[in-house]
Amino acid sequence: MFIAEKGLEVEKREVDLMNGEQLTPEFMEINPFCTVPVLELDDGTRLRDNASIARYLEETHPTPPLLGTTPIEKAMIAEWDMHVLSEGFAAVGEAFRNRSKGFKGRATTGPVGFEQIPELAERGAARAKNFLSLLDRRLAETEFVGGDSYSIADITATVTIDFAGWIKLEIGDDQKALRAWYDRMAKRPSYSA
Amino acid sequence: MFIAEKGLEVEKREVDLMNGEQLTPEFMEINPFCTVPVLELDDGTRLRDNASIARYLEETHPTPPLLGTTPIEKAMIAEWDMHVLSEGFAAVGEAFRNRSKGFKGRATTGPVGFEQIPELAERGAARAKNFLSLLDRRLAETEFVGGDSYSIADITATVTIDFAGWIKLEIGDDQKALRAWYDRMAKRPSYSA
Numbered sequence: 001m002f003i004a005e006k007g008l009e010v011e012k013r014e015v016d017l018m019n020g021e022q023l024t025p026e027f028m029e030i031n032p033f034c035t036v037p038v039l040e041l042d043d044g045t046r047l048r049d050n051a052s053i054a055r056y057l058e059e060t061h062p063t064p065p066l067l068g069t070t071p072i073e074k075a076m077i078a079e080w081d082m083h084v085l086s087e088g089f090a091a092v093g094e095a096f097r098n099r100s101k102g103f104k105g106r107a108t109t110g111p112v113g114f115e116q117i118p119e120l121a122e123r124g125a126a127r128a129k130n131f132l133s134l135l136d137r138r139l140a141e142t143e144f145v146g147g148d149s150y151s152i153a154d155i156t157a158t159v160t161i162d163f164a165g166w167i168k169l170e171i172g173d174d175q176k177a178l179r180a181w182y183d184r185m186a187k188r189p190s191y192s193a
Numbered sequence: 194m195f196i197a198e199k200g201l202e203v204e205k206r207e208v209d210l211m212n213g214e215q216l217t218p219e220f221m222e223i224n225p226f227c228t229v230p231v232l233e234l235d236d237g238t239r240l241r242d243n244a245s246i247a248r249y250l251e252e253t254h255p256t257p258p259l260l261g262t263t264p265i266e267k268a269m270i271a272e273w274d275m276h277v278l279s280e281g282f283a284a285v286g287e288a289f290r291n292r293s294k295g296f297k298g299r300a301t302t303g304p305v306g307f308e309q310i311p312e313l314a315e316r317g318a319a320r321a322k323n324f325l326s327l328l329d330r331r332l333a334e335t336e337f338v339g340g341d342s343y344s345i346a347d348i349t350a351t352v353t354i355d356f357a358g359w360i361k362l363e364i365g366d367d368q369k370a371l372r373a374w375y376d377r378m379a380k381r382p383s384y385s386a
Contacts, residue, residue, distance in 0.1 A: 033276065045265065052272030059264035071252035072238065079245030083226065087303070108316070110280070112323055119310045123301075130305055 001155045002054055004193035006061050010039070018102050023111065035109050054152055066152045077146035080138075080153040084145065088131040088160040094124025095167045128169055131160075136171075136178035144181075158185045194348045195247055197386035199254050203232070211295050216304065228302050247345055259345045270339035273331075273346040277338065281324040281353040287317025288360045321362055324353075329364075329371035337374075351378045 003010055015021050015036050022034045031038045031048045039047045039056070047053045058067045068074035097103045098121035107116040135157060138145065146153035161171065161182055171179050185191060196203055208214050208229050215227040224231045224241045232240040232249070240246045251260045261267035290296045291314035300309040328350060331338065339346035354364065354375055364372050378384060 047268055047272065049272045049275055051275040052268040055271040056264050056268035059267055071249050074252055075240055075245040075249035078248040079240065079242045082242055082244040108320065110323075112320075114316050114319070117310060117312045117316065120313055123307050123310065126307070127301065127305075130303075 001190040002066060004190035005066060006057055034111050073147060077151040077153050080146045081156050084153055084156045084160055091124045091127035091131055092160060092163045092167055095121050095128055125167055128164055136175040139181045140177035154185060194383040195259060197383035198259060199250055227304050261344060266340060270344040270346050273339045274349050277346055277349045277353055284317045284320035284324055285353060285356045285360055288314050288321055318360055321357055329368040332374045333370035347378060
């Protein structure tokens, strides 16, 4: 979505996470952290995290800005993006990876296998549900997650909502601000890109 | 440390986390997420996360740069800072909060109380140990965590190492690159600030 919003095109290569392609020696050569996404630059440099990819693309392709324009906007977008990531995306990830059959024996990202913790799956699901309430309250106050303009925080939050579907967590009927925002996000061309 | 490295001074106010001051109505007025640090600007705006504080201060006080100078440096520093945060700091936090008596009934940050999960404390400790190995390998290759220059990633990693002491995890005798880097970090005036 970030790349599409920037109007860029990159050659894509899918990685089959459910079948553990990220743990193969071939992929570990590309990214020893065994995570996606990875962006390979023309000189062969590999950026192995959303944080580095976003920062690099924002610096090299500043328009449209997705990390904010003024110092305070940049700060608030960084804050909300981090909040969505740690309280929303990570919580859904905890719930999903600690109970999905496909992730038995590898409940965390990375090359080391850890057993699932069912209690953590429950806690993650509860945290994810709380996060949706918080996001609904936020979006009753601001047009976008990071403030007055569309940003990476909206992208991270949109992905989190979609990911929440995997643990059967949906936007609540009473979460009208969250629903209206999500519907706007899903209509952006970058959503279908 | 970030503020000291920038040569800035701010009025400080300590928050007694062990006794739950972050959960009082007074503090929740300041930061509803119940976390530290918080930086209050002169106009009353509150930045409630390391990510927003660092970004704001870097934009308003660019020298010395702590988030990188070129696009690729900014990207690699963002990547390593995120990696230290999610694989190092968060792992130590999991270990500590899920077994420390002081955090019984509030094993996560934020206003909602969650019970401790002893298995997660174990997993966090194992992940934190793996992280020290990874960081030692990284520092055998580069002078600083984020690459060739001192950055926020060194600050996050230094804090992580000190925090690891709380779960009785120390730098290993064989981790010579990590030890040499840590000793350099601890000698910086910002470490004692």
